[in-house]
Amino acid sequence: MTDSATLWLTLGVIGLITFAYRLSFIALMDRLRVPALVTRALRFVPVAALTAIIVPELVISNGTADLSLDNLRLIAGAVAIIVAWRTKNTLLTIGVGMAVLWALQLVMG
């Protein structure tokens, strides 16, 4: 569905949902009652969703989990995690991670 009516409708619906989220409390604060459990759960959404995207990108290689040292993305990702942890610097994390991957690709061919 890379260029079809379905694709455009999908993008439109995602846009509407995102706008509805952003407008929700701003427009309806007086009338909106959200259960405390939902508010607590919302705090964990970014970490949960982004981790669920990151880990397969690092671990899955050619369709299967690869935890060996031959998995260059896993090594580069581990280095990037250390850089992010020690520096909290976004650009440095991306830069070091890419540089490690390129270096490993050069060496290991």
Place this chain on the structure above:
Amino acid sequence: MPILLGVIPFGMIYGALAVSAGLTASASLAMSSVVFAGSAQFITAQLIAQAAPWFVVILTAAIVNLRHMLYSASLAPYVQHLPMRWKAGLAYLLTDEAYAMAITRFHQPDRGGAFGHWYFLGAGLTLWATWQLSTLAGVMAGALVPPAWSLDFALPLTFIAIVVPALKDRPAIATALVAGVMSVLAFDMLLKLSIVAATLCGIVAGLLAEAVNGWAHAKRKTQDARPNDP
């Protein structure tokens, strides 16, 4: 605004990735103004490239973007006095970065002053224009970048830079551990629903860890309250 320095490469990488994922240039650009949320745009482009069904793409983006409700709740008290067209305009511009800038301003002793909403609007519009232009640059450059450069790896790296500093307490760490393990275990799940499933497991883990923390805390408190106990 140093925050723009982070937005420009992110937008360029998104533009390049969307084109390499098989989206047309017009769809890649349209997503930046219709959705206007970096991480959701990345994952949407990726799921479309993997031929996930439309409802899974929508469901995944809906979960990844849920955090915007938090921002809306947090800023709502500061914009209640504005007319609806202002509220709608500011809501459209409410990205991660715009939230960070607006809430800093509103938390100042004068609650952002009488023109706090103008600051929010200015920051939002600047971020919007920067995002559209950097997406355009990425879309144009994307076709020139050879696949050997592994530019797609910038996506997990960007998310690592967001997630790792957010792991400040045990519930957050439990969330990440469970979501990460489940995302691999569920990888072969039907219809590319693994991200949704792993995210929900991670959220439940975070809530449980928080509850356990709370009980432990309450227990300590009751013990402290009885200093004469042997």
